Amino acid sequence: MNYIDAMKSIAADRYGILYKGVSQLTFTDFPDYPNVGDSAIALGQLKYFEESAISVKSAYCIATLPKSIFESRVTVMINGGGNIAGLFDGIDDHRNRLAQELHPDTLLIQAPQSVHFASPRGKSRFIDEFATRPNLRMAVRDRTALDELAGIISDPILAPDAVHHLGFIPSAKPIAKHVVLARRDQESGFSDAPIESFDWKKDDRRLAVSSSIRWKSLRIPPLARYVNKSVKQWQEIAESRLQRGVNLLSQGETVVTDRLHAMLISLQMGRRVIAIDNNNRKLSKYADTWFGNTQPDIRFANSFSEAIELAG
Secondary structure, eight states: OOHHHHHHHHHHHHHHHHTTTOOEEEEESOOOSSOHHHHHHHHHHHHHHHHTTOEEEEEOOTTTOOGGGGGOOSEEEEOOOSEESSSOHHHHHHHHHHHHHSOTTSOEEEEEEEEOOOSHHHHHHIIIIITTOSSEEEEESSHHHHHHTTTTSSSOEEOOOGGGGGOSOOOOOOOEEEEEEOOOSTTOOOSOOOTTOBOOOOOOHHHHHHHHHHHGGGTSGGGHHHHOOOHHHHHHHHHHHHHHHHHHHTTEEEEEESOHHHHHHHHHTTOEEEEEOOTTOHHHHHHHHHOTTTOOSEEEESSHHHHHHHHO
16 A cells, blocks of 8 residues: 555544544634645545544634534534644634633544644643543644643544545646745744745735634624635635645655645655654654655655755
8 A cells, every 4th residue: 555545544543533423523723824734634634524424514713713612512623733832822722712611511622733832831721721621532643742641631542634634636747856845934943945945825815815804703703603604615715725735836846845734745746755854843753653654755854955955
């Protein structure tokens, strides 16, 4: 079995444990920002739900989440990805509020996450406000995260990223020997990315405007009911963001990157990848956990300059 099929099979097995007994759910933290990786995660989740006959009753981004969710008796799922805890306060606040205020009889599922406690305060909040919730299932994406949660979360589930549910990702033929996608945020680990490198691009004007209107719901809560999208519409938004990322990555025969999802998406496009770790080793932790027997076409480098030399 090739890498793409092997990882999809592994993901299906592990998600079967995470979602055991679930026939319907509400999808929260649906990504409404330009990051391609989080949209790929959401699309992978939706693909798994479709293939597993799990009905998604509704979906909300952080800004459009209604207060009525806290009385829900339908399982509530929080999208995976990102980091726990301390890097992204808005996502931490959303996650912790759901854990605290969701009806105690309702199952709350945190889809697979990386874990990097960026601050003592973030870790303390996670322990006190999230991990104490009854009726909680949580999955993590790598063994280091599994060890990190020992004694904090009861029976965390090790599961790969949801992007693997997408299987092979079609793309255009390459037009260059390599492309370089380098982080431009607080998780960047190196400063030697070449000037011609790029990060995920911003949304086009139409999508950016509609997204900004939805985010206004945080300040004007009654607006949320009018601007939230149907599950199908959210899926279409995520598809447009993923396609934008695929179009960028497809330009190179080899993709050089320090982003986890640029690495995973490129491998599922059939591209060769030269990976460089970000500052919390998200990529190598993931590779060490899942790539041993699946043998993807990937090498790790210690810097962008070394990676570009390897790319040829």
